[in-house]
Amino acid sequence: KAGVTQTPRYLIKTRGQQVTLSCSPISGHRSVSWYQQTPGQGLQFLFEYFSETQRNKGNFPGRFSGRQFSNSRSEMNVSTLELGDSALYLCASSLDPAGVADTQYFGPGTRLTVL
Amino acid sequence: GESVGLHLPTLSVQEGDNSIINCAYSNSASDYFIWYKQESGKGPQFIIDIRSNMDKRQGQRVTVLLNKTVKHLSLQIAATQPGDSAVYFCARDSGTYKYIFGTGTRLKVLA
Numbered sequence: 001k002a003g004v005t006q007t008p009r010y011l012i013k014t015r016g017q018q019v020t021l022s023c024s025p026i027s028g029h030r031s032v033s034w035y036q037q038t039p040g041q042g043l044q045f046l047f048e049y050f051s052e053t054q055r056n057k058g059n060f061p062g063r064f065s066g067r068q069f070s071n072s073r074s075e076m077n078v079s080t081l082e083l084g085d086s087a088l089y090l091c092a093s094s095l096d097p098a099g100v101a102d103t104q105y106f107g108p109g110t111r112l113t114v115l
Numbered sequence: 116g117e118s119v120g121l122h123l124p125t126l127s128v129q130e131g132d133n134s135i136i137n138c139a140y141s142n143s144a145s146d147y148f149i150w151y152k153q154e155s156g157k158g159p160q161f162i163i164d165i166r167s168n169m170d171k172r173q174g175q176r177v178t179v180l181l182n183k184t185v186k187h188l189s190l191q192i193a194a195t196q197p198g199d200s201a202v203y204f205c206a207r208d209s210g211t212y213k214y215i216f217g218t219g220t221r222l223k224v225l226a
Binding site: 004031033035042043044045048050055056058090092101102103104105106107108109 | 160214
């Protein structure tokens with residue numbers, strides 16, 4: 001099976017711009033989570049989607065948003081970019097059988113640099 | 116608040132020796148724990164997991180131990196190899212479709 005894929009792998013943007021990142025989960029996986037990884041804060045949870053519904057959200061401002069499509073693919077959007085948004089954005093997918101906590105498999109991430 | 120902490124930010128081990136990476140957690144409601152390995156430029160890679168109804172689980176060269184009494188999780192790597200050099204994270208589910216990650220331990224394997 002193909003793993004989790006994320007596009008693009010690298011992005012350079014300037015402050016004030018917006019960005020959309022894409023994630024394709026492992027085939028059959030219905031839960032998709034997004035994380036921000038920085039050297040100072042580590043891996044921080046952004047949000048989680050299942051069946052096109054956001055089930056949980058981390059402590060990030062409203063500039064961070066996401067969605068999930070009917071084929072489980074997911075996108076996240078960051079509007080009005082700030083320098084502090086520079087990070088590795090990771091997507092993870094899991095089967096989520098009947099809501100039981102399940103292994104999350106990560107993609108390679110999208111490296112976002114905000115200038 | 117919720118947290119998953121690690122005792123050491125960096126661990127150096129001689130090639131061939133066993134490695135032990137530790138993790139403490141503060142919330143006892145977690146039912147599921149995972150260890151991940153992250154190499155430079157890559158996403159975290161699943162190593163091994165354990166549920167709260169178990170104390171120990173073994174994989175290939177790796178063992179995870181869970182001590183719920185003291186809220187402690189450890190990852191043991193047998194016969195550490197250069198390819199084991201990476202950052203290791205522990206993670207736990209929070210019960211609300213959210214996983215909380217530790218800050219990571221960098222494992223350095225010395226030749």
